[in-house]
Amino acid sequence: MSEIGKGRKGIEVSIAMADAVAQADVDVIAAYPITPQTHIVEHLADIVANGELDAEFVPVESEHSAMSVCCGSAAVGARTFTSTSSQGLALMSEIFIIAAAMRLPMVMALANRSLSSPLSIWNDHTDVMMVRDAGWIHFFVENGQEAYDGIFNAFRMSEDPGVMLPVAVNLDGFIMTHMVEPVEYVDGELIKKYLPEFKMKNALHPDNPVSMGCFAMPEIYTEAQMSREVGIKDAYPTIVKAWDEWGALTGRHYKPIETYRTDDADYCIITMGSFGETAMEVADMLREEGEKVGVVKIRLWRPFPMEEFRKSVLGKKYLIVLDRAISFGSQGGPVAMELRSALYGQKDAPVVVNYVAGLAGRDVSRKDFRNIILEGKKKAVSGHTDGFTLYGLRG
Amino acid sequence: MDKYSVYSARLVDQTEYMAPGHRACQGCAEVLAVRLILKALGRDTIMAMSTGCMEIISSPLPLTSWRIPWIHNAFENSSAVVSGCESGMKAMMRKGRIPQKKINFVAMGGDGATADIGMGPLSGALERGHDFLYVCLDNEAYMNTGIQRSSSTPYGASTTTSPAGKKSIGQHTQKKNMAQIAVAHNIPYVATACTSYPFDLMEKAKRAAEMNGAAYLHVLSVCPTGWRIPPEEAIKYGRLAVESGMFPLYEVVNGKYSLSYKPPVMIPVKEYLAAQGRYRHLTDTDLHKIEEMAMQEYQRIVRLSEGD
Ligand SMILES: Cc1ncc(C[n+]2csc(CCOP(=O)(O)OP(=O)(O)O)c2C)c(N)n1
Numbered sequence: 001m002s003e004i005g006k007g008r009k010g011i012e013v014s015i016a017m018a019d020a021v022a023q024a025d026v027d028v029i030a031a032y033p034i035t036p037q038t039h040i041v042e043h044l045a046d047i048v049a050n051g052e053l054d055a056e057f058v059p060v061e062s063e064h065s066a067m068s069v070c071c072g073s074a075a076v077g078a079r080t081f082t083s084t085s086s087q088g089l090a091l092m093s094e095i096f097i098i099a100a101a102m103r104l105p106m107v108m109a110l111a112n113r114s115l116s117s118p119l120s121i122w123n124d125h126t127d128v129m130m131v132r133d134a135g136w137i138h139f140f141v142e143n144g145q146e147a148y149d150g151i152f153n154a155f156r157m158s159e160d161p162g163v164m165l166p167v168a169v170n171l172d173g174f175i176m177t178h179m180v181e182p183v184e185y186v187d188g189e190l191i192k193k194y195l196p197e198f199k200m201k202n203a204l205h206p207d208n209p210v211s212m213g214c215f216a217m218p219e220i221y222t223e224a225q226m227s228r229e230v231g232i233k234d235a236y237p238t239i240v241k242a243w244d245e246w247g248a249l250t251g252r253h254y255k256p257i258e259t260y261r262t263d264d265a266d267y268c269i270i271t272m273g274s275f276g277e278t279a280m281e282v283a284d285m286l287r288e289e290g291e292k293v294g295v296v297k298i299r300l301w302r303p304f305p306m307e308e309f310r311k312s313v314l315g316k317k318y319l320i321v322l323d324r325a326i327s328f329g330s331q332g333g334p335v336a337m338e339l340r341s342a343l344y345g346q347k348d349a350p351v352v353v354n355y356v357a358g359l360a361g362r363d364v365s366r367k368d369f370r371n372i373i374l375e376g377k378k379k380a381v382s383g384h385t386d387g388f389t390l391y392g393l394r395g
Numbered sequence: 396m397d398k399y400s401v402y403s404a405r406l407v408d409q410t411e412y413m414a415p416g417h418r419a420c421q422g423c424a425e426v427l428a429v430r431l432i433l434k435a436l437g438r439d440t441i442m443a444m445s446t447g448c449m450e451i452i453s454s455p456l457p458l459t460s461w462r463i464p465w466i467h468n469a470f471e472n473s474s475a476v477v478s479g480c481e482s483g484m485k486a487m488m489r490k491g492r493i494p495q496k497k498i499n500f501v502a503m504g505g506d507g508a509t510a511d512i513g514m515g516p517l518s519g520a521l522e523r524g525h526d527f528l529y530v531c532l533d534n535e536a537y538m539n540t541g542i543q544r545s546s547s548t549p550y551g552a553s554t555t556t557s558p559a560g561k562k563s564i565g566q567h568t569q570k571k572n573m574a575q576i577a578v579a580h581n582i583p584y585v586a587t588a589c590t591s592y593p594f595d596l597m598e599k600a601k602r603a604a605e606m607n608g609a610a611y612l613h614v615l616s617v618c619p620t621g622w623r624i625p626p627e628e629a630i631k632y633g634r635l636a637v638e639s640g641m642f643p644l645y646e647v648v649n650g651k652y653s654l655s656y657k658p659p660v661m662i663p664v665k666e667y668l669a670a671q672g673r674y675r676h677l678t679d680t681d682l683h684k685i686e687e688m689a690m691q692e693y694q695r696i697v698r699l700s701e702g703d
Pocket residue numbers: 425446447448449470471504505506507508509532534536537538539540545
């Protein structure tokens with residue numbers, strides 16, 4: 001186990017995440033550079049080179065192979081980590097989907113970045129939305145501490161014998177990966193208690209020959225898909241438990257849906273990822289002006305926490321949903337679409353107004369948030385709720 | 396290949412790691428290659444296999460033909476998947492998470508998986524030097540999807556995407572020389588083999604697996620369906636390929652070439668090609684051209700083996 005000690009540090013979030021991976025004592029890291037994820041694997045390379053972590057660092061020739069190496073490594077029962085962004089995720093998407101379908105546990109730090117074209121290295125959620133339906137567990141973190149903690153949470157969820165699914169820890173590229181933030185480290189004892197050694201039941205081994213990745217005829221493919229659906233839904237209580245136990249050990253509590261000043265709110269702004277912190281600040285400001293606004297933050301994206309989400313918003317008048325990606329030719333952003341369908345036909349369902357903002361790193365300031373919230377409220381009141389608005393569009 | 400002056404029956408392990416009952420075509424020499432290689436490698440083997448004939452004929456959920464631990468993931472990535480298996484096992488053994496054991500890591504793919512779509516992952520895995528054996532099962536086309544050309548399809552062969560026609564000789568490019576590409580990675584072991592020479596194939600598989608580091612084995616695997624020959628003649632055609640010099644059997648151990656088998660009398664290439672359906676449109680002039688190209692490569696290997 002690594003010697004990276006406990007304590008509070010001011011540290012770049014990527015480095016803190018890499019330290020967490022080392023503290024989790026991974027066996028295999030598959031690495032390929034792509035901005036803004038690169039600092040994570042660079043730091044892991046250092047940690048392995050310095051002998052602080054005993055692991056195989058596999059510097060592959062493409063992200064497609066990174067995910068393939070991860071599949072092979074997970075299949076023999078090794079604790080497995082990789083990290084990517086954007087084009088890297090797009091390139092590996094074929095195998096990314098197979099990893100979930102084959103129930104291969106692994107953790108990915110997914111530093112969210114826009115997809116080409118035009119080429120852009122900056123942050124939004126177009127990459128993760130491309131693999132929305134892949135069958136991975138996806139959660140979003142909002143700050144450095146959550147990113148660090150998220151690595152342990154993710155391994156715990158992924159390797160649970162009742163889950164056996166890959167987990168992506170989504171963090172906003174640059175906005176988080178390149179920030180220096182205060183992060184409270186945990187010690188080895190705590191990790192040992194929280195994260196048991198990975199023991200895979202049917203790992204590839206000559207003493208217990210199994211076949212993995214067989215093909216299916218139509219007579220059985222449907223059932224195989226259903227088992228995936230049941231698998232990820234059934235993972236939900238384990239996900240919640242993984243966060244609850246972390247909370248009990250560290251005092252840092254995480255929930256699938258986080259709410260801020262929603263109890264007496266008439267309406268809410270909904271975010272996913274690092275924009276949640278700005279949203280809370282703006283809600284405070286608006287509260288002082290008499291706006292009864294709250295914030296709902298979606299932490300767990302897949303499996304989508306349907307009940308918790310409904311519980312948190314039913315009875316509100318309207319929701320202003322901030323998306324960071326467009327599903328071209330549809331209702332708008334993937335998050336708003338998800339929420340609209342979650343609310344359809346529900347009693348006391350709020351009206352949904354959808355904004356897409358902050359594409360490819362375009363700044364969404366407090367002022368912008370304020371505009372979105374107040375403008376969105378006006379749209380809701382006047383019944384202009386169809387489709388979406390691309391905020392800040394020039395020309 | 397061993398050379399004996401007295402012949403006696405050779406013993407082969409009776410254990411079958413590739414179970415009978417798979418769905419390969421009659422006379423498939425590709426599945427024979429798999430069977431023989433597994434006999435040579437034995438039970439302590441983990442295999443990653445590419446999508447293709449051998450995967451499809453062996454693993455219809457919930458059945459399997461594999462009596463060794465086996466994983467299929469995708470078409471192009473068996474060498475990357477096996478890199479992960481090897482790395483994972485290595486780390487876990489080093490850390491004492493699982494007991495130490497010598498395991499053969501093998502990746503297998505067809506010529507399409509190897510010479511075309513999986514070339515990047517293969518080159519990456521060879522270059523990184525994982526301790527594994529890559530086996531290319533070369534039946535000279537994408538057979539699983541219905542006999543489409545690959546870059547390993549020989550000049551003149553008619554396939555469904557390189558059909559012979561009034562303005563086409565069929566495949567108009569030359570067969571990609573995968574063994575030479577493997578050699579260029581400076582790995583400790585590269586060899587070519589053919590199922591019609593079973594002991595040579597098995598010895599090479601064994602030797603390759605015993606090497607430390609990456610090894611590459613290129614196996615000419617006759618496919619009666621795709622080559623349009625009678626199923627009972629698969630072994631004969633493998634022999635003709637070798638005896639005509641079209642497919643030289645050789646080894647490159649730590650960069651040193653040696654020809655495994657020198658045909659006592661070189662038979663004309665025409666004997667190998669003329670009766671195959673995929674070449675039946677060729678004229679004598681075409682056959683002559685093919686023979687010349689084959690001889691050039693054959694002589695090159697001979698020269699290298701003689702330390703020229
Ligand atoms: C990414 C991708 N592209 C295409 C295919 C379709 N496909 C499956 S097997 C195959 C051909 C396999 O040919 P080869 O590797 O030579 O093996 P063979 O079947 O001849 O043994 C193709 C094209 C696929 N499965 N995945």
